[in-house]
Every structure is written in C-alpha cells, then in structure tokens.
Amino acid sequence: MGSYTFTKGKDIKLKGAAGDEVSDVLSPRIVAIQPPDFRGLKPRLAVAEGDSVKMGTPVITDKEIDGLCLVSPVSGKVKAINRGLKRALLSVVIENDGKNTAESFPSHAPDKLAKLKKAETIQALLKAGLWPAFRQRPFSKIASPKDEPKSIFVHAVNTEPLAADMAKILDGKEKFFQAGLDVLTGLTAGKVHVCAKSGAKPEILTNAKGVECHTFSGPHPAGNVSTLIQAVDPINKGDIVWYVEAQEVARIGRFFLEGTYPQQVVVALTGEGCAKTGYARTVQGAAIKELLPGTQFEGKRCITGSVLAGREIGADGFIGFYDTQISVVPEGGHRELLGWLMPGAKKYTLSHTYLSAFLPEQEASLDTDENGGHRAIVLNDTYDKYTTLDIVTYFLLKAVIAGDIDEAERLGILECDAEDFALCSFACPSKVNVGAIIRRGLDVIEKEG
Amino acid sequence: MNKLLAEQSKKIEEKFFAKGKPLEKLYPLFDAMDTFLLTPGKTTKSAPHVRDSVDIKRVMIFVVIALIPCILMGIYNVGHQVQAAKAMEPSLLGAVGIGLWKVLPIIIVTYAVGGLWEVLFAVVRKHEVNEGFLVTGILFALTLPPSIPLWIVAVSISFGVVIGKEIFGGTGYNVLNPALTARAFAFFAYPAQMSGDAVWAAVDGFSQATPLAVLSQADRGSSAVDALAAAGYTFQDVAMGFIPGSIGETSTVACLLGLAFLLVTRVASWRIVAGCWIGVVAMGLVLNMFKGPEALAYMNLPPHWHLIMGGFAFGSIFMATDPVSSSATNTGRWIYGVLIGMLVVLIRVVNPAYPEGVMLAILFMNVFAPLIDHFVVEANVKRRLARVQQA
Numbered sequence: 001m002g003s004y005t006f007t008k009g010k011d012i013k014l015k016g017a018a019g020d021e022v023s024d025v026l027s028p029r030i031v032a033i034q035p036p037d038f039r040g041l042k043p044r045l046a047v048a049e050g051d052s053v054k055m056g057t058p059v060i061t062d063k064e065i066d067g068l069c070l071v072s073p074v075s076g077k078v079k080a081i082n083r084g085l086k087r088a089l090l091s092v093v094i095e096n097d098g099k100n101t102a103e104s105f106p107s108h109a110p111d112k113l114a115k116l117k118k119a120e121t122i123q124a125l126l127k128a129g130l131w132p133a134f135r136q137r138p139f140s141k142i143a144s145p146k147d148e149p150k151s152i153f154v155h156a157v158n159t160e161p162l163a164a165d166m167a168k169i170l171d172g173k174e175k176f177f178q179a180g181l182d183v184l185t186g187l188t189a190g191k192v193h194v195c196a197k198s199g200a201k202p203e204i205l206t207n208a209k210g211v212e213c214h215t216f217s218g219p220h221p222a223g224n225v226s227t228l229i230q231a232v233d234p235i236n237k238g239d240i241v242w243y244v245e246a247q248e249v250a251r252i253g254r255f256f257l258e259g260t261y262p263q264q265v266v267v268a269l270t271g272e273g274c275a276k277t278g279y280a281r282t283v284q285g286a287a288i289k290e291l292l293p294g295t296q297f298e299g300k301r302c303i304t305g306s307v308l309a310g311r312e313i314g315a316d317g318f319i320g321f322y323d324t325q326i327s328v329v330p331e332g333g334h335r336e337l338l339g340w341l342m343p344g345a346k347k348y349t350l351s352h353t354y355l356s357a358f359l360p361e362q363e364a365s366l367d368t369d370e371n372g373g374h375r376a377i378v379l380n381d382t383y384d385k386y387t388t389l390d391i392v393t394y395f396l397l398k399a400v401i402a403g404d405i406d407e408a409e410r411l412g413i414l415e416c417d418a419e420d421f422a423l424c425s426f427a428c429p430s431k432v433n434v435g436a437i438i439r440r441g442l443d444v445i446e447k448e449g
Numbered sequence: 450m451n452k453l454l455a456e457q458s459k460k461i462e463e464k465f466f467a468k469g470k471p472l473e474k475l476y477p478l479f480d481a482m483d484t485f486l487l488t489p490g491k492t493t494k495s496a497p498h499v500r501d502s503v504d505i506k507r508v509m510i511f512v513v514i515a516l517i518p519c520i521l522m523g524i525y526n527v528g529h530q531v532q533a534a535k536a537m538e539p540s541l542l543g544a545v546g547i548g549l550w551k552v553l554p555i556i557i558v559t560y561a562v563g564g565l566w567e568v569l570f571a572v573v574r575k576h577e578v579n580e581g582f583l584v585t586g587i588l589f590a591l592t593l594p595p596s597i598p599l600w601i602v603a604v605s606i607s608f609g610v611v612i613g614k615e616i617f618g619g620t621g622y623n624v625l626n627p628a629l630t631a632r633a634f635a636f637f638a639y640p641a642q643m644s645g646d647a648v649w650a651a652v653d654g655f656s657q658a659t660p661l662a663v664l665s666q667a668d669r670g671s672s673a674v675d676a677l678a679a680a681g682y683t684f685q686d687v688a689m690g691f692i693p694g695s696i697g698e699t700s701t702v703a704c705l706l707g708l709a710f711l712l713v714t715r716v717a718s719w720r721i722v723a724g725c726w727i728g729v730v731a732m733g734l735v736l737n738m739f740k741g742p743e744a745l746a747y748m749n750l751p752p753h754w755h756l757i758m759g760g761f762a763f764g765s766i767f768m769a770t771d772p773v774s775s776s777a778t779n780t781g782r783w784i785y786g787v788l789i790g791m792l793v794v795l796i797r798v799v800n801p802a803y804p805e806g807v808m809l810a811i812l813f814m815n816v817f818a819p820l821i822d823h824f825v826v827e828a829n830v831k832r833r834l835a836r837v838q839q840a
Contacts (some may be wrong), residue, residue: 012499041636234836301498308497329499335455338505339488345501350714351512354502368492372504373484373577376621378783379508380777381718390833392779395826422497427505430621436495 003198004231005189006388008422010350014159014307015363016272019448022168022279026264027098029061030079030288032071032091032318033059036311038132040141043070043089051078056103056128059092065144071129071328073263075285091318096283100263107259114210121186128255130262132321133248134187137229137241139446149242151190154181155358157197157216159223160306164268164324167201168279169247171266174204177246179253181211184244194441195228205246218388220308223419226420227388237409245322267291267306267319271307272330272365273300285318288326295328297339300316301368303327308422330370339371350386350427362381375430383434386423389416393424400441405448408441417442425440451487455607458483481578498690508716509580512767515710515717518703519763523696524548527595529541529694530650534657545824551595551651553697558599559590563606569670570615579620585609588628588767592760592808593635595646605635615773625815626774636808644804649693657693660758661797661804674754676746688757697765701756708766717770720779720792725765725787729755731787732794749797753795764807774815779827785821789814 035043042063053076058069059263082090087259103127106114122145125131134143134152143149170177182193191212196205198215206213209289214232216222225243234239244252251262265284269277275294282291288302297315304313304320305418307327311320321325336342344354348364351357383393391412399407425434465472484506491499508768516683527552528544537543567582589606610633614623636643647656658666660682667676677687686692690700698704711717733752740749755761769775769789776785789810803809 002493059623222560236834267583268620268785289783303496303498305496306501310496310498312495312498327498332489333450335487335490336486337451337454338485340485340504346504349502351501351503351508352713366499368498369488369500370491370493371488371500372491372506373480373491375505375577375579377618378505378581379716381772381779381782384779390829392778392826392829395822411826412830412833418496426497426499427501427503429501429505429508431500431504433495433497 001212002214002232004214004216004222005400006216008384009159009219009221009386010347011159012308012366012426013361013363014161014271014329015365016164016270016274016277018164018168018268018270018277019130020278022266023291024174025280025282025291026291026339027074028096028283029284030075030093030095030290031072031283032093032243033072033285034091034320035089036316037066037321038070039135039139039143041070041132042048043083045089045092045314047078047092049081052076053078053094054101055098056105058129059085059094060089062142065131065142066101067123067126067145068131068142069126070132071103071261072259075099083110087363102260105255105261108178108256110182110257112127112238113253113256114185115178116183116186116280118186121183121359122193125252128261129246130204130252130255133216133244133252135244135322136243137225137235139442140225140417141446142151143242147240147242149188149190149240150235151241151306152184152188152192153225153228153232153241153243154184154192154194154211154246154249154354155223155225155228157195157200157223157228159197159218160219160308160325161220161262162268162270162327163223163306164266164279166205166246168268169260169266169324170250171203171249172200173254174202174388176250176253176257176262177204180251181208181253183252183256184249185210191233193228195232200273212411220381221386221388221420221423222419224417227415230389230415233416237414241266242413245324247324248322256380263294265319267323268325269328270325271303271328271409273297273330274304274326282319284321285316287316287342288313288314291319291326292328297328299331300328301331302304303329307366308426309419330365330366330367332371334367334369350423351429372431374432377430377432379429381433382427382429383421383424386427387420389420391416393421393434397432397437400437403444404439405413405446409445413441415443433443451460455487455490458487463487464794474572477576477578478568479572481568486521506580509589511714511716512584512711513587515707516591516697516767518706519591519697519700519767520587522690522700522703523591523698524552524696526692526699527551527651527696529691530595531652534650538609539817547651552590554599554825555593555595555597555602555696556587556590558602559586563610565590566607566610566615570611570619574619578716579622581640582610585628585631587613589631590631591763592628594643594694595651595696595735596648597635601635603740604832605631605638606840608634614664621773623773624819625812626771629768629812629815632808633812637643641753648706659693659804660687664747664750665801665804669745670742671746673746673748684757685755687754693762698760701762704762706767709768717766718772718775718782720782721770721775721786721789722765723794724788725769725790727757728762728787728792730790730793735775735838736794736798745798746825752794755797759797759805760807761793763820764793764811768807769811769814774818776818776821777826779817780828781821781825785814785818788817
C-alpha cells in the first residue's frame with residue numbers, strides 16, 4: 001500500500017470532456033485489428049481477404065513469440081487487408097455479421113483462478129489473443145511469456161488530457177476485474193500492483209484482494225506507467241516489469257470466467273471536434289465513425305488515445321487495442337499576422353509569455369498547429385518542470401542525440417517511454433519532439449541488445 | 450488579410466525560393482522574413498498532437514523587450530554625459546538627440562554586420578536564421594563605450610558571431626555567450642578604445658574615471674565611500690545610472706525593470722540572478738573582514754555598492770542568464786550564479802589589471818558550467834542507482 005503525490009507536471013484542461021452519458025454501439029458494422037498498436041509485434045497474416053472468422057479466431061500471428069496471436073473480436077468476413085509503406089501490415093478489417101459466433105475456450109470458477117498454473121494461464125492467454133495486453137518495461141513492447149517479471153503493474157490511473165474515467169471503464173465489471181487480478185497474481189513471483197487515482201471509483205481499485213493497491217495524485221504525467229513504476233518498484237538495467245491496462249485486466253478476468261473472447265470495451269469520446277462527447281460501450285477495434293454519429297471530420301484530426309500520447313488514425317480509423325479514449329481536435333495550419341508580438345489573451349500556454357497566463361484559467365481550445373518554427377534547444381529549463389520522473393531530461397536527450405547509448409542508460413532511459421516527455425515537447429519553445437528522440441534511443445538500445 | 454498575405458508569400462516562395470528555383474539557396478532568408486510576418490502555420494506530424502503557443506521567436510523578442518529600459522536609459526545617459534563633459538545646458542531632448550546620434554550607428558552596425566554573418570551561415574549550413582541574434586546584437590551594443598569606433602564594432606561582432614557561436618553549430622550549441630565573446634575580443638584587441646578613463650563619454654579629449662576606476666586607484670586605508678563621494682558619485686546617481694560607463698549598463702534601475710519583466714514572463718532563470726547577487730554580497734562581506742589601515746580601500750566598501758557599480762546588474766540579469774551557456778540543472782544554476790558573483794568581486798578588488806570583472810567572471814563560469822552540471826548529473830545517477838538497490 002502506498003500513496004504518492006506529485007507536484008510537477010500540468011493538467012491541460014482541454015475543451016470536449018466526455019461527460020456522463022454512455023451510448024451503446026454493441027454491434028459495429030466493421031472492426032479492425034491493427035498491428036501498429038503493438039510495439040514489438042512481427043505480424044504474419046493468418047487469414048486472407050474473404051475468409052470467414054469467428055469471434056476469437058486468430059487473424060495475425062507473430063514471427064517471434066511462439067503462439068502469440070491477435071484474434072478477431074467479432075464473427076464475420078475479412079473485408080480488407082491494408083498495407084502501408086514497404087508493405088507493412090496496417091490493419092485487417094472484419095465485416096461484422098452481428099452473430100458473435102464464438103470460438104470456445106475453457107471457463108473457470110472464480111475461486112479456482114488464483115490457483116491456475118502459470119504455464120496453463122500463459123497458454124490460455126496466448127490462444128485467446130489476450131497476451132498482447134501484457135507489455136513490459138523497458139521498451140513498452142509486448143511481454144515475452146518466457147520472462148520472469150519482478151512485478152506486474154495494473155495501470156488504473158490515467159492523467160492524460162480528457163482521459164476516460166475508470167468508474168465508467170470498469171462500471172459493472174468489478175467481478176471481472178478481481179478475477180483478472182487473480183489470474184495476474186499467478187504470473188509473477190513478485191507482487192501485482194494496482195495503481196489508481198486517489199479517491200477513484202469503483203472501490204475495487206483500492207480494496208482489491210490478493211494485490212497491492214496504490215494511489216496516485218497530482219497533475220499529468222502522475223498517471224503514466226513510468227511514474228508508477230519509478231514510485232513503487234523502480235527498475236534498473238536488467239530488470240523487467242510487466243504492465244496491463246485496467247480495462248484489459250477486466251477483459252482477461254471475463255475471458256477466464258466465461259470462456260469466450262471478451263469483445264466488449266468502453267471508450268471515452270472526447271475533444272471539441274466531436275459532435276457529441278461521451279462514452280461508448282462497443283467492441284474492441286470498432287470504427288470510430290460509427291461511434292461518433294453526426295460528427296463532421298473535415299479539417300479535424302482523429303486520434304486514438306490522448307492528444308499528447310495518441311496515434312493519428314484518420315476519420316476512417318479504429319480504436320487502438322490499449323486505448324480507452326478517442327480524441328477529435330481541429331487541425332491547425334492557420335497563419336497569423338505577427339504572432340510573436342500579439343498579447344494573446346486567448347492563446348494557451350504553459351509559459352508566461354502570453355496575456356492568457358495571467359487571466360483565470362479557461363478550458364483550452366487547441367488545434368494541431370505547432371505554433372512556431374523548429375529551433376535548437378535554447379530554454380533547457382523547460383523540461384524538468386513537466387516530468388515527474390527523477391531524470392535529467394535535457395542531458396538524457398543530449399546523450400541520445402549524440403548516440404551515447406551507455407550514457408543514456410546511466411541517465412535512466414530504460415525507465416522511460418516517449419509519452420513521459422509529451423508535456424516537455426508540448427511546452428518546448430524550440431518545438432523539439434523530446435519523446436520521439438527518447439523513443440529513437442530506446443529503439444537503438446533494443447536493437448543492439 | 451492573413452489569408453491574402455499567406456497566399457502572396459506562398460506565391461513568392463514557389464516562384465523564387467522553392468527547390469530548383471533561382472534563389473533556392475537563400476531560402477533561410479525568405480523563411481526568416483516569411484515567419485516574421487506570419488506564424489509558420491505548420492501542423493504536428495505525430496504525438497504530442499497539440500503544442501504550446503510559445504516559440505523561440507517570442508521568447509527572444511521578450512528578451513529584447515526587457516532590454517528596452519536599458520536602451521532608452523543608455524541613449525539618454527550617453528547624451529547626458531556629453532552635455533556634462535562639454536558643460537552644456539542639460540536638456541532631456543538634447544540628451545536624447547545626442548544619445549541617438551551616438552548609439553544608433555553602433556546598434557545598426559552590430560545588427561547589419563552580425564546579421565550578415567548569421568544569414569550567411571544559415572544559408573551555407575542550411576539551418577534557420579536564429580532569432581537569438583536579435584538578443585546577441587543588442588546585448589553587445591549595450592556593453593560598448595559610446596565612443597567606440599564603428600569598425601571595431603563590426604570586427605568584434607563578427608568575431609562574436611562566428612567564433613563565439615557559429616563554428617560550434619549556431620545558436621543552442623555555443624559554449625560561451627556570443628555577445629560577451631564579442632566584447633572580450635574588443636576588450637583585449639583594442640584596449641585603448643575599450644577601457645581607461647577617456648572612452649566613457651563620447652567627447653574627444655575628455656576623461657573621467659568610472660566608480661570602479663576611482664576605487665581601484667583610491668589610497669590604501671582610505672574610506673571607499675568617501676573616495677566615491679569625492680569623485681562626485683552618490684549611491685543614488687550610480688544606481689540610477691547618471692554616470693559614465695558602457696551604453697546600456699550604467700543604470701541598475703533600468704536593469705531591474707528588465708529583470709522584473711523577465712521574471713514575470715519567466716523567460717530568465719531567477720536562480721542564476723539570485724545566485725549572482727548572493728555571491729556578490731557574500732564575497733563583499735568576506736573582503737570587509739580584511740579592511741584596515743594597510744588594506745585596499747576596496748576592502749571597506751559596503752557590498753551593496755558592488756551591486757550597482759559597473760556592469761554587474763546588466764551582466765547578471767542579461768548575460769549570465771543565457772540558458773545555452775549557463776548551467777542546465779537547477780542546482781547547477783545556483784552554484785554557477787553564486788560563483789559568478791564571488792568572482793566579480795574578487796576580480797574587481799584583488800586583480801589590479803582589470804577594474805571590472807563581470808565579463809570575465811561570466812565567461813569563466815560559462816566554461817565551467819558543463820563541469821558543474823556533470824557533478825549534478827552524476828549525483829542524479831547515483832541517487833537512482835541507490836534507490837533501486839534499496840527497493
């Protein structure tokens with residue numbers, strides 16, 4: 001049990017919060033499985049266009065991890081296989097027949113879950129296509145079933161702008177969530193840490209059995225996985241911890257209890273670009289157009305995840321595997337006269353160089369404009385204000401840019417991921433994408449082992 | 450209106466500056482003017498998808514805005530000193546007129562020559578024209594004596610921009626503060642035009658010792674404050690800046706106005722400025738312990754005088770705080786600042802060769818800033834290692 005408070009960082013109060021309303025899109029017309037969601041996946045197609053699939057049929061397998069697969073969340077027909085540059089597999093689109101004909105898996109009684117053998121559990125998760133829910137640090141990639149993690153983190157606190165409320169995500173799923181936790185405890189000799197926002201609902205987040213519950217408070221990035229790990233069970237070179245999103249834990253629990261692929265997810269529909277914000281109960285991988293009826297997508301950017309850490313998917317995109325949030329924001333690109341001189345009563349800034357910084361804080365309307373040209377880093381005191389990690393960001397950044405991998409490791413790059421520096425990039429007047437540079441460093445380290 | 454301008458600009462770009470067009474090489478120059486007029490209007494390519502409204506252009510312009518009190522005061526005081534030297538009837542308009550006549554050419558030459566180098570390097574090395582030069586240029590001009598020959602201004606700013614900055618890769622990569630590098634070059638290459646008693650009022654053949662010179666020449670054992678009073682320097686005059694000196698540095702009050710602006714907008718590091726001032730007072734107090742009948746008059750100078758004399762206020766507020774050449778850790782910023790303050794006093798009092806120590810102290814600590822940071826960063830590495838082993 002621990003309670004952690006952070007003071008650094010900042011909650012960007014964007015327009016377009018999700019509100020309370022939950023809509024049901026329980027049988028979307030099309031869904032997709034998207035390899036770019038999964039770091040470390042070497043995808044191999046297991047189906048062809050026109051094939052019939054059931055709910056739980058493998059669609060993509062992995063070339064490296066034996067038995068790893070991604071499965072169809074619905075029953076129907078493979079409608080399209082989309083590839084990008086160098087034939088990289090972007091998505092497999094499935095047309096939903098609405099029947100939910102399911103592959104069948106063994107089901108278990110709730111009291112048996114904690115006693116499952118580790119090897120059995122892993123095999124069941126792999127087969128069900130739920131193994132990718134387990135990711136590891138360092139590198140934020142799909143965990144290897146052969147590793148021994150020193151602990152498993154359940155990520156149940158999200159401080160990203162307009163993040164979904166856990167109470168909505170886990171509403172009515174407390175039983176599944178506890179079952180999922182029981183399954184997780186069998187996978188590590190170490191502890192399972194459930195990390196939630198202090199005062200978070202549902203109560204299971206703070207009183208779950210068989211695990212350690214921790215609470216976090218403070219502005220973003222207090223809820224980032226790296227922050228949780230560094231606070232609770234920090235990793236050094238050679239250590240591995242696993243982490244799982246709270247919604248995935250509930251899905252895993254449901255799978256073990258019911259024996260069918262747990263297709264249902266809840267996502268928050270956020271951002272001022274949405275015609276109507278709220279929550280949607282839907283199927284994993286659903287097309288966002290079906291979730292956002294009435295929304296005009298012209299001149300808007302659709303992101304799965306948050307505006308700080310998410311991925312652009314376009315108006316025809318689908319919810320990401322791990323994401324509990326869709327953000328739709330206006331595209332930028334409007335040129336303004338003498339922008340460097342204007343007082344800017346309505347400009348959003350974390351600096352104090354616009355009049356708005358001295359006015360009462362209002363909900364921010366942000367578009368995707370970079371708001372400035374790229375320059376070398378000049379204000380190197382910006383970064384440390386916006387990361388909760390005990391990391392000297394500027395020096396880590398320099399080590400990565402200089403290609404000094406040993407130094408980067410000493411400075412703690414293995415404890416971080418790109419998302420931890422999203423606010424640094426946001427605030428940087430030189431418009432340096434700090435997270436992308438850190439990610440580049442991580443990729444090099446991973447490749448060179 | 451904005452749309453129309455943007456369209457025109459796009460047309461000009463496509464006709465002359467785009468790839469394969471006649472003026473392709475001059476694209477950085479076009480880009481500088483284009484983005485001066487209109488914000489770049491580029492969108493993000495990946496996460497984070499949204500960005501803060503602030504950019505380097507605005508930050509740099511804000512430093513220039515913070516310098517406006519010093520510029521205005523400098524212009525007035527240059528004229529005021531000429532009027533005093535020639536025993537003319539003091540008049541505000543007259544002083545400003547004379548001041549403009551003396552100061553504007555220096556600023557124009559600095560910007561023209563330095564700007565040329567900046568653009569040349571931007572074109573050859575294919576990087577953007579950096580707004581940092583707007584700051585470097587005006588900072589350099591304000592640290593010069595008003596009687597400086599313009600050719601020295603041109604040569605020195607060339608040295609500062611090229612050797613102090615561009616050969617390291619341009620703004621953001623320099624080790625030393627480029628404006629101070631330029632000034633140091635002028636100081637050592639042309640000492641007759643940069644130091645002594647004759648250069649501070651822009652009147653031929655007129656000489657007047659600055660407060661710093663008065664003190665370094667004062668008799669051993671005499672009272673420092675009395676020596677200043679005998680030379681006609683009151684605390685109030687020195688603080689307000691109605692004294693001979695470099696163009697923009699004489700008025701501590703003007704510098705403090707600039708500091709207030711920089712702190713409110715959070716552009717400068719308050720830690721460095723506070724460190725400098727603490728360092729000066731601390732070292733001043735230490736030296737006070739050595740005062741006596743045989744000791745230098747400087748030893749009995751109350752430390753607060755150090756804060757208002759010479760270029761200390763200007764240097765600590767506008768030069769030491771250059772984020773690129775100063776320490777890049779918060780702990781480091783304190784150490785860096787305090788050491789600058791202590792060195793300033795040491796050079797002024799103990800070193801007989803240089804009456805003023807601000808420029809040298811800051812340049813010296815610029816060189817040491819990476820070492821300070823090294824120790825701070827190592828402490829971070831050790832702390833994290835220890836924590837992991839405990840857990």
